[in-house]
Structures are given as C-alpha cells and as structure tokens.
Amino acid sequence: MPIILLSKSYLLCCLLALALPCNTWQKEQSKLLLVSFDGFRWDYVNRVPTPNFRALIEEGVQVERVENTYITKTFPNHYTMVTGLHAESHGIVANEMFDPVLNRSFSMDGPEVYDSRWWEEAVPLWVTNQKAGRRSGAAMWPGSDVAIDGSYPSRYMLYNASVPFESRVKRLIDWFSGPEPINFGVLYWEEPDESGHNLGPESPLMDVVIADIDDKLGFLREELKRAGLYEQINLIITSDHGMTQLSPDKVIELDNYVRREWYTWIDKSPVVGILPRDGYFEEVYSALVNANPNMVVYKREDIPNQLHYKHNVRIMPVIIEVKEGWTVVQNRSDTHTFMLGNHGYDNRLRSMHPVFVARGPLFRNGYTKASMRSVDLYPLMCSVLGVHPLPNNGSLASVLDLLVPTSSPRPPLPPRPAEPSYAWAVGSLLGAALVVGFLFSFVKQVTQRQLPPLPLANKEMSQPLLQLRL
Ligand SMILES: *[C@@H]1O[C@H](CO)[C@@H](O)[C@H](O)[C@H]1NC(C)=O
Ligand SMILES: *[C@@H]1O[C@H](CO)[C@@H](O)[C@H](O)[C@H]1NC(C)=O
Ligand SMILES: *[C@@H]1O[C@H](CO)[C@@H](O)[C@H](O)[C@H]1NC(C)=O
Ligand SMILES: *[C@@H]1O[C@H](CO)[C@@H](O)[C@H](O)[C@H]1NC(C)=O
Numbered sequence: 001m002p003i004i005l006l007s008k009s010y011l012l013c014c015l016l017a018l019a020l021p022c023n024t025w026q027k028e029q030s031k032l033l034l035v036s037f038d039g040f041r042w043d044y045v046n047r048v049p050t051p052n053f054r055a056l057i058e059e060g061v062q063v064e065r066v067e068n069t070y071i072t073k074t075f076p077n078h079y080t081m082v083t084g085l086h087a088e089s090h091g092i093v094a095n096e097m098f099d100p101v102l103n104r105s106f107s108m109d110g111p112e113v114y115d116s117r118w119w120e121e122a123v124p125l126w127v128t129n130q131k132a133g134r135r136s137g138a139a140m141w142p143g144s145d146v147a148i149d150g151s152y153p154s155r156y157m158l159y160n161a162s163v164p165f166e167s168r169v170k171r172l173i174d175w176f177s178g179p180e181p182i183n184f185g186v187l188y189w190e191e192p193d194e195s196g197h198n199l200g201p202e203s204p205l206m207d208v209v210i211a212d213i214d215d216k217l218g219f220l221r222e223e224l225k226r227a228g229l230y231e232q233i234n235l236i237i238t239s240d241h242g243m244t245q246l247s248p249d250k251v252i253e254l255d256n257y258v259r260r261e262w263y264t265w266i267d268k269s270p271v272v273g274i275l276p277r278d279g280y281f282e283e284v285y286s287a288l289v290n291a292n293p294n295m296v297v298y299k300r301e302d303i304p305n306q307l308h309y310k311h312n313v314r315i316m317p318v319i320i321e322v323k324e325g326w327t328v329v330q331n332r333s334d335t336h337t338f339m340l341g342n343h344g345y346d347n348r349l350r351s352m353h354p355v356f357v358a359r360g361p362l363f364r365n366g367y368t369k370a371s372m373r374s375v376d377l378y379p380l381m382c383s384v385l386g387v388h389p390l391p392n393n394g395s396l397a398s399v400l401d402l403l404v405p406t407s408s409p410r411p412p413l414p415p416r417p418a419e420p421s422y423a424w425a426v427g428s429l430l431g432a433a434l435v436v437g438f439l440f441s442f443v444k445q446v447t448q449r450q451l452p453p454l455p456l457a458n459k460e461m462s463q464p465l466l467q468l469r470l
C-alpha cells in the first residue's frame with residue numbers, strides 16, 4: 001500500500017508540474033545569507049586588521065560608498081534593505097513613531113513592534129521568497145518576528161538581545177542544512193552600534209570592538225565551511241548605518257525656543273519629529289524655524305525631495321534636523337542620557353554610510369565598486385534568489401556588475417498573474433480537467449481510495465512560533 005500511495009502522489013506531482021504555469025519546487029535554489037552588523041561604518045574595516053573582511057573582499061566584492069536611506073536609523077534602514085523602499089514608502093519611518101490614523105505610538109523597544117499594522121505598508125523579501133515556494137529563516141532582523149502579510153519567516157527567533165551571536169549563527173546554519181532547508185536567511189547583530197554610541201566612534205576603545213566583529217565574521221565563515229555551505233552560499237555583510245562623534249559642547253536645548261505644552265516630541269535626536277498640539281502648528285514652527293544656526297527646521301511638505309521623506313502620515317508635521325555631531329534635547333537635564341556617538345543624520349554624509357562586502361558563487365571575484373544605494377540591495381537579492389521583485393525604489397541595472405556575468409540577468413520567476421488572461425484560464429481549466437479526469441479513472445481502477453490532498457506550494461507560509469534555544 002505505501003508504495004502505491006507514493007507512486008500516486010509522485011504521479012500527481014508530475015501532472016501538476018505540467019498543468020501549472022509556475023512550478024518552482026524543481027528549480028535549483030540559490031542560497032543567500034544577509035548579515036547586518038548594526039552601526040558598522042564603512043571605514044571600520046580599514047582601522048584595525050580585519051582579516052575576515054579582507055578575505056571576503058578578496059574572494060568577492062566590496063562597495064566603497066553605500067548611500068542608505070533617510071533617516072539613517074536602525075529600523076527604517078533594516079526595512080529598506082529587505083523591501084527596496086525608502087522609509088516614506090515602507091512605513092517604518094523612525095525608531096519612534098506616531099501614526100495619527102491608527103492613533104498609536106511605536107517604539108522599537110516596545111510591544112507595538114508586534115502589531116502588524118506598522119509593517120504592512122510593505123512586504124519583506126522573506127515573505128516574497130516563501131510565496132515563490134521557498135523557505136526563509138530570520139535571526140532577530142527587525143520585523144522578522146512579526147506576522148507581515150499573514151506570514152512569519154518559515155524559521156525565526158523571537159527578538160532577544162541576550163542571545164549570543166554564535167547561537168544565532170548556529171540556528172541559521174541548522175536551518176540552511178536541515179531536512180526542509182531554507183534558501184534565504186537574515187542575521188542581525190547589535191554591535192558595533194551599542195559601543196559606538198557609548199564610546200564614540202573616534203575612541204581608541206572602538207578598535208577592540210571592531211576587531212571583535214571581525215572575529216565574529218570569522219566564526220560565521222568557519223561554521224559555514226564546517227557545514228559544507230561556504231562555497232554554495234551567497235553571503236552579504238552590510239549594516240544599516242554608520243556613526244559620528246558627538247560633543248557635549250554641541251547641544252541644542254529646545255526649551256530655550258518653544259514651550260513644551262505646545263508640542264509632543266515623537267522621535268529623538270538628531271532628526272526630531274515634532275507633533276504640534278492642535279492649533280499650535282504656526283506657533284511651534286515660527287518659534288523654531290530661525291532659532292539656531294545648527295539646526296534646520298522643515299514643515300513636512302518642505303522636506304527636500306531627494307531625502308524621500310515626506311509622503312507618509314507617520315512623518316511628523318515639523319521635523320528638526322541638526323548638523324552632524326550636534327545633539328538636540330529639551331533641556332540639559334536630559335543630557336544624563338548623553339551619548340558620545342550617534343547616527344540618524346543626513347544620508348549623504350559619509351559618516352552615516354555602512355560597510356558592504358559580499359562573496360559567493362553568484363558574486364564576482366575581487367571586484368570593487370565605487371557606489372550603490374541601499375535600495376538597490378533588494379532587486380540584487382531578488383536576482384540572486386530568482387524571485388520576482390515587488391515594486392521598489394531600487395535599480396537592478398545599477399548593481400548588476402556585482403554579479404558574475406553568466407548570472408546576469410538571472411530570469412526572475414514570472415509574477416503570478418493578478419488577473420489571469422483568457423488563454424491562461426482556459427489552459428488551466430483544461431489542465432485541471434485533464435488531471436482530475438485522469439486521476440479519477442486512475443484512482444478508481446487502481447486503489448478505490450480517496451485522492452490525497454493536493455500539495456500546496458505555500459504550506460510553509462504560516463509556521464507556528466518556534467521556541468528560542470535557551
Ligand atoms: C487617541 O488615543 C488616546 C489614548 O491613547 C485618546 O485619549 C484619544 O481620545 C484618541 N483620539 C482619538 C481621535 O481617537
Ligand atoms: C534571552 O536569551 C537569554 C540567553 O540565551 C536567556 O537566558 C533568556 O532567558 C532569554 N529571555 C527570554 C525572555 O526568552
Ligand atoms: C528640564 O527637563 C526636565 C524633564 O526632562 C524637567 O523636570 C525640568 O523641570 C526641566 N528644567 C527646566 C529648567 O526647564
Ligand atoms: C518608491 O516605490 C514605491 C513603490 O513602487 C512608489 O510608490 C514610490 O513612489 C517610489 N518612490 C520614489 C521616490 O520613486
């Protein structure tokens with residue numbers, strides 16, 4: 001009996017493969033692992049010996065200048081990397097937000113992170129990869145433990161900053177090599193951002209932190225080699241943003257210019273989101289606009305177009321951006337939280353830019369590229385994975401030179417037809433009728449049993465919560 005059942009479902013698969021327009025499960029799946037070391041500025045690799053970064057650069061590609069998206073904060077930029085959208089289009093416009101339509105606030109440290117509505121102005125690549133019939137895995141990437149568009153990653157970890165880097169790596173490698181392997185993974189690590197804030201990027205103590213990140217990259221390389229994955233996997237090592245040195249002499253106190261009762265302070269330094277109380281917009285704006293030469297104050301509609309930071313209700317009606325190295329507070333008693341390093345400033349500043357290196361079978365060898373935009377990473381990753389990108393702000397053409405020529409352009413999977421054409425519908429109906437008719441007579445003659453359920457291409461889309469390894 002089991003033999004008959006097996007051959008029956010095998011036959012069903014073959015017939016379906018002939019009848020369906022997009023059979024993805026037979027295709028060789030390329031593997032991709034995207035790693036973000038939070039706050040790893042582009043030039044850190046040149047500061048101390050970084051043999052593991054060096055090895056990847058020699059074996060693969062490096063991009064010297066990566067322009068990330070405004071504002072140069074952690075949540076907006078991590079969501080940009082996996083959607084190819086500027087913050088105004090993916091909706092995660094800051095680490096701290098207020099949505100006047102939802103009438104709710106969001107903090108990256110708060111429980112609102114798990115409210116899908118904040119994320120669903122976009123669909124991240126791990127979901128799109130799953131919709132194409134593959135499996136994705138996520139180790140603590142922002143948004144990856146939230147249901148987005150109804151789906152979690154096939155495999156993921158609940159966010160817990162105390163879980164060591166090594167545990168995150170081991171989980172991912174298990175998922176890449178397991179019985180139902182993922183082919184796309186994302187990995188997040190909190191350093192060197194945290195040390196960069198506390199010590200300031202120019203501190204000599206940062207050298208130790210950077211060397212430690214290189215060791216961690218070394219651990220990842222070794223584990224990939226041990227699992228036999230190193231030569232198969234396309235590995236991208238990047239970051240969300242850089243870091244700049246602050247000074248206790250460069251502090252702007254808003255209390256000197258505007259009454260606290262007139263506004264709510266939504267997002268923090270160095271790009272402050274100001275929500276004026278009802279009826280106080282003009283008072284707040286005119287009090288601030290020429291108040292201090294080290295800050296620029298915008299009405300939302302006047303934010304320069306090239307920042308792509310305007311068309312979203314979560315961007316506050318008044319935005320203050322301070323000059324590089326400056327900090328803005330309400331008054332100096334707030335400076336007990338004073339940091340020595342920060343980011344968030346204009347994305348055209350060199351200090352705000354992240355590192356970017358990549359290596360693997362689809363990447364060129366020993367190639368250095370002058371510049372790219374972080375929105376281009378998404379179409380690049382779609383091309384590596386062979387999935388069709390959703391509408392985005394990136395350009396595959398401008399980063400295609402990072403890939404080996406034979407792989408360019410990799411044909412993306414055809415999009416699922418939104419409105420199937422007449423011919424497609426007729427073809428599908430005929431195909432389905434053929435399958436059903438054949439199976440009906442086949443089953444009736446051979447087994448007299450019920451049909452097995454049709455295999456669903458997307459059955460891995462809604463995985464139950466996975467437990468953290470303690
Ligand atoms: C928004 O929510 C607050 C409580 O968080 C409530 O006091 C207020 O009435 C709400 N506003 C509207 C317009 O619903
Ligand atoms: C977070 O991870 C640490 C280290 O693995 C563990 O001890 C702790 O219990 C975890 N916290 C939660 C809430 O799961
Ligand atoms: C400064 O801000 C704190 C709250 O952050 C407040 O308690 C204090 O009264 C303020 N001081 C002045 C001089 O306004
Ligand atoms: C970015 O892409 C989205 C989705 O296609 C689009 O709505 C938006 O207008 C684009 N933004 C820019 C600046 O082109």
Ligand SMILES: [Zn+2]
Pocket residue numbers: 039074193194197343
């Ligand atoms: Zn940070």
